[in-house]
Amino acid sequence: MAAKSFDMIVIGAGPGGYVAAIRGAQLGLSVAVVEREHLGGICLNWGCIPTKALLRSAEVFHLMHRAKEFGLKAEGLGYDLDAVVARSRAVAKQLSGGIGHLLKKNKVTVLMGEATLPRPGVVAVKTGAGTEEITAKNIILATGARARVLPGLEADGDLVWTYKHALTPKRMPKKLLVIGSGAIGIEFASFFNTLGADTTVVEVMDRVLPVEDAEISAFAKKQFVKQGMKILEKTTVVKLDRSPGKVVAHLQDAKGTVTADFDTVISAVGIVGNVEGLGLEALGVKIDRTHVVVDEFCRTGVPGLYAIGDIAGAPWLAHKASHEGVMVAELIAGKHAHPIKPGTIAGCTYCTPQVASVGLTEEKAKAAGYTVKVGRFPFIGNGKAIALGEPEGMVKTVFDAKTGELLGAHMVGAEVTELIQGYVIGRTLETTEEDLMHTVFPHPTLSEMMHESVLDAYGRALHM
Known part of the structure; x- marks a missing residue:
């Protein structure tokens, strides 16, 4: 049986991939999307959206405590962590289902399975039922990224968490250490601190939120400290000693190393691109520090192969991925596409x-x-x-x-x-x-x- 052929195949259905597929379909291309896990990708299922739902619960809880300021009465305040998490998951599920509906409405073929690129213009999709090959002149890599793991700081889901564990916590941390003060780290620090965790944030750079303007970082830090967070800058977590119910963290700064006890650690030390196992090197794709090297139009240098979103490097933002998806789909459809200027992409962090x-x-x-x-x-x-x-x-x-x-x-x-x-x-x-x-x-x-x-x-x- 001849392999099914499409004008465009998208690998990954996150905010870059599913948007590229929809735009391609709108422009009259026949489009297939291959996704191994969830429609909507990390952003929608385990990132941007469910974290905002959690943070909204924390914000409302914070406001409840301020009722008196607004001339209101609120007594016996508390929260149900399981219910807070359940709401967050329901929000993610609702939107993930919406992506499925949008792809169907736009007549995009969705294949749930693991993709590899055995040779130019061919995508092999491995599912429970076996492997099927599909072909296209144009293939878009939108495989995203995952949490970076530092040796010795590996997550175990019990004492040391990644963002995924932090989104579905089995318990409320009492004494929390957050490693990394970028958007992910500071948002989780903000959430758990508001709900009452004794929170410490460690940042290797000289200030929290290091990509932001120095004045803004300083202002934000002042507010975090006012809320009871401990902020340790120019500090590295050298080692974590784990024992039942306790982690001893070895914290190193210019003065030397000190130890501190915690019951929970969240590691948020950046991301790495999902470039392995696709067969990219054999096709001649250039990879630099886990990211695919592309030009301003997201072209990889291999004819007909594009890379968008987190896999194509910074800024690692959903809205950048979506915009690149639209640009590449328009390029493939023969339209006049405009490259994205990084200087016009906003960064947003939803801490308090x-x-x-x-x-x-x-x-x-x-x-x-x-x-x-x-x-x-x-x-x-x-x-x-x-x-x-x-x-x-x-x-x-x-x-x-x-x-x-x-x-x-x-x-x-x-x-x-x-x-x-x-x-x-x-x-x-x-x-x-x-x-x-x-x-x-x-x-x-x-x-x-x-x-x-x-x-x-x-x-x-x-x-x-």
């Missing part, structure tokens, strides 16, 4: 307070040779923030002093993950300070701080 940013930090802008104008505006100067009871936060903007180009925007505070999009659109439209100053922001909103931050960069702030 939230953190969001786009473009260059002040430090990076200066290092790139720009003379900068920087504006800042605090939440405490904003009417809506005060009314919400959220006076802790800041909006910071970085402009090119010569041209007025918006180089970067950085925020910390309530709902900034929603606000950042205004500046993202501005960056995409190549906005200047003049455009932003002439924009009328609605009142009373948190977004007015975005306007004030721009005004402040040019010495024109009105409310401070």
Whole structure:
């Protein structure tokens, strides 16, 4: 029997793969998706979505404790961890089912199984029933990434957890150590700390949230400490000694090594691309530190083979993967596709307070040779923030002093993950300070701080 042939085969149905498949189908291509585990990938099943559901429960719990501030009464406060987790899983399940419906609606063939690339233009799909080969001129690798494992810090699901264990915790940690203060680490630290865990965060770099602007990191750290977290920067976890119900962590900084006891450790020390077992090396695909090397159009250099999303390197963000999926599908369909500019992709972290940013930090802008104008505006100067009871936060903007180009925007505070999009659109439209100053922001909103931050960069702030 001849192998089934398609215009395009996508390996992996995460936010990059399933979006590429839908866009390809919309453009009239015959499309197949091969997925070994879950439609929606890590993001939807074990990442972005279920973590936001957990964090929302923690946020509501936190607000319940503040009832008195708002003239409300709430007594006998508590939580049911199993019910919190069950809600998070239900949210993920609902959305995963939705992906299946979207693929079916767009007439995309879905094959559940493990994919390999035995030769150019061929994908072998291994299922419980055996192996079937399918062919296509164009193949998109969207296999994503997984948690990095450091020797000696391997997860066991009991004392040492990965993000997966942390999403379905069997118990509430009493004394928690989080290794790594990137988005994943700090979000879990925020969740468990809010629910009452005695939380310590260890970061090897000189500050928490190390990819963020230094001022934003410092502000966020102050809030985390205020909430009772211990933050250890420039510190490495050298070793974990495990015994029943207890982990002794050996923590090393410039002064030497100390030990501390914990009952739970979450390892969040980055990710590695899922590049193994696909047969990529034999096809001549270049791999650099577990990521497939691609050009601006996600081409691997092997004719007809593309790589998108986490497997294609930083930034490791679902929205970047989806956008690349659309771009590659349009390229394959013969449309005029635009490469993605990394500087227009926002990063969002859903800890309390939230953190969001786009473009260059002040430090990076200066290092790139720009003379900068920087504006800042605090939440405490904003009417809506005060009314919400959220006076802790800041909006910071970085402009090119010569041209007025918006180089970067950085925020910390309530709902900034929603606000950042205004500046993202501005960056995409190549906005200047003049455009932003002439924009009328609605009142009373948190977004007015975005306007004030721009005004402040040019010495024109009105409310401070």
